[in-house]
Amino acid sequence: MVGLSAGEKHFIQGGIAQDLRADGRKRLNYRPIYVETGVIPQADGSAKVKMGATEVIASVKLDLARPNPSQPGKGKVSLFVSCSATAGPMFEGRGSEELSAELSVALQRCLLGGKSGAGAAFDPSCLSIVDGKLCWDAYIDGLVVSADGNLLDALGAAIKAALTNTRVPVANVPAGASLDEDPDVDLSSQETTRIDTSGVPVIVTLTKVGRHYIVDATSEEESQMSSAVSVSINKERRICGLTKRGGAGLDPSIILDMISVASHVSEQLMNKLDSEIAAAEADEQDT
Amino acid sequence: MEYVNPEGIREDGRRPLEMRHLHAEIGTVARADGSAVFEMGNTKVIAAVYGPREVQNRSQQLNDQALVRCEYTMPNFSTGDRMRKPKGDRRSTEISLVIRQTMEACILTHLMPRSQIDIYVQVLSADGGTRSACINAATLALADAGIPMRDLVTSCSAGYLNSTPLLDLSYFEDSAGGPDVTVGILPKLDKVTLLQMDARLPIDIFEIVVQLATEGCKAVANYIHEVLLENTKQLEYRRGL
Numbered sequence: 001m002v003g004l005s006a007g008e009k010h011f012i013q014g015g016i017a018q019d020l021r022a023d024g025r026k027r028l029n030y031r032p033i034y035v036e037t038g039v040i041p042q043a044d045g046s047a048k049v050k051m052g053a054t055e056v057i058a059s060v061k062l063d064l065a066r067p068n069p070s071q072p073g074k075g076k077v078s079l080f081v082s083c084s085a086t087a088g089p090m091f092e093g094r095g096s097e098e099l100s101a102e103l104s105v106a107l108q109r110c111l112l113g114g115k116s117g118a119g120a121a122f123d124p125s126c127l128s129i130v131d132g133k134l135c136w137d138a139y140i141d142g143l144v145v146s147a148d149g150n151l152l153d154a155l156g157a158a159i160k161a162a163l164t165n166t167r168v169p170v171a172n173v174p175a176g177a178s179l180d181e182d183p184d185v186d187l188s189s190q191e192t193t194r195i196d197t198s199g200v201p202v203i204v205t206l207t208k209v210g211r212h213y214i215v216d217a218t219s220e221e222e223s224q225m226s227s228a229v230s231v232s233i234n235k236e237r238r239i240c241g242l243t244k245r246g247g248a249g250l251d252p253s254i255i256l257d258m259i260s261v262a263s264h265v266s267e268q269l270m271n272k273l274d275s276e277i278a279a280a281e282a283d284e285q286d287t
Numbered sequence: 288m289e290y291v292n293p294e295g296i297r298e299d300g301r302r303p304l305e306m307r308h309l310h311a312e313i314g315t316v317a318r319a320d321g322s323a324v325f326e327m328g329n330t331k332v333i334a335a336v337y338g339p340r341e342v343q344n345r346s347q348q349l350n351d352q353a354l355v356r357c358e359y360t361m362p363n364f365s366t367g368d369r370m371r372k373p374k375g376d377r378r379s380t381e382i383s384l385v386i387r388q389t390m391e392a393c394i395l396t397h398l399m400p401r402s403q404i405d406i407y408v409q410v411l412s413a414d415g416g417t418r419s420a421c422i423n424a425a426t427l428a429l430a431d432a433g434i435p436m437r438d439l440v441t442s443c444s445a446g447y448l449n450s451t452p453l454l455d456l457s458y459f460e461d462s463a464g465g466p467d468v469t470v471g472i473l474p475k476l477d478k479v480t481l482l483q484m485d486a487r488l489p490i491d492i493f494e495i496v497v498q499l500a501t502e503g504c505k506a507v508a509n510y511i512h513e514v515l516l517e518n519t520k521q522l523e524y525r526r527g528l
Contacts, residue, residue, distance in 0.1 A: 085407035
């Protein structure tokens, strides 16, 4: 990324202070969001989300496996994010490892819940086939194709859309089959079930520049930030995850204020996403 | 195993000399100097070009021409079974090298000395012919970036199964273990820049299969021409001409 001159930095900070950002948005406006589902034919569920110039793809793949002995009635879910070199030369080779790890951990915290399975975005018992013996392992992969700021929000939206798009095959295990070795699982019936994603939270990142917070920062605005707080909020306006980035210290009252602003913004974002995802699914069914 | 049934139809419903459906889009990655998405059937590839720009590693700088670098990656989810190690494995390194050499031959590198051109190719969905799709995507991305080239490079694969030459193999046909010939040509100059084959073929059949792949390359070149022309019209329209 080309560096910013002192004049450009001043312009960005001044604009944010006056509630008029460089691209004309207000502080709490998102860029136009485009959602497309079913973009990866081999995956069981996939989605592409574009927020301005930021483009991310999420895919969900299901594999047959044994469930965890401590949670026999649930499938296992794992989540990883990687950044493609197409987003910029800084992601070439191993350059993307640090950012990928940071994004993966933040998303895992928001979406996968704790060790006991509490607080997960969706109920993994929908992935179970035979209690204690057979289940689906869900691998959620995120890929950043083009990076122009606000990657966490875009990835959260893409994963929500990909999970909505996922069709879990209905597996019929013949009665009386021994399940201690590899059983013959019948997947020939083309029926599928869907995952209930109404509980999947959205992620809202608030970036503090000067004395004000903005939502959906571009990478130029992010370079001017003092700190950023990402809040993951679900439909019931409950907080599912919280991450603070950036070196500057924040007064606790400011953090509480940021959380309430994020909660307010999340409602609009949730509605917008739900309608975009529904439209994308309808489009995909038509084609 | 039957790859071409007695009526002459392949596993995905195509005829032996039929290519898969092609689709391309230019300019998808806004931050890159040039970018393109290229689809051949279910194989979907995105390429981004950054350059010409200053050489990052001074020791690699060439004083009389541009340095061309290429990285090819396949993410975990792109193939049927989820892969373990997406970057740096030997197949990726080999394909990166192949794409770099093919593109380097057609870029007019002597016009941009002491600079660097980076081509990043990311496979989104792999269903056979990824090498060819990558080269086609890279050509479009370089054209979108405005990098001077001798000619477009287009690529296509062909094989020979059940005694029938087949054009544009899918993953299912490729994994049959039969011969897989990948050809890359400069369509206007009518020259071959890439030729790779595995398995065995008698020489006379080899000539037929290479000829078939070359015809496929020319069909891809026609499509790429149309896409670039349409893109230029859109640019003119936006400038108000």
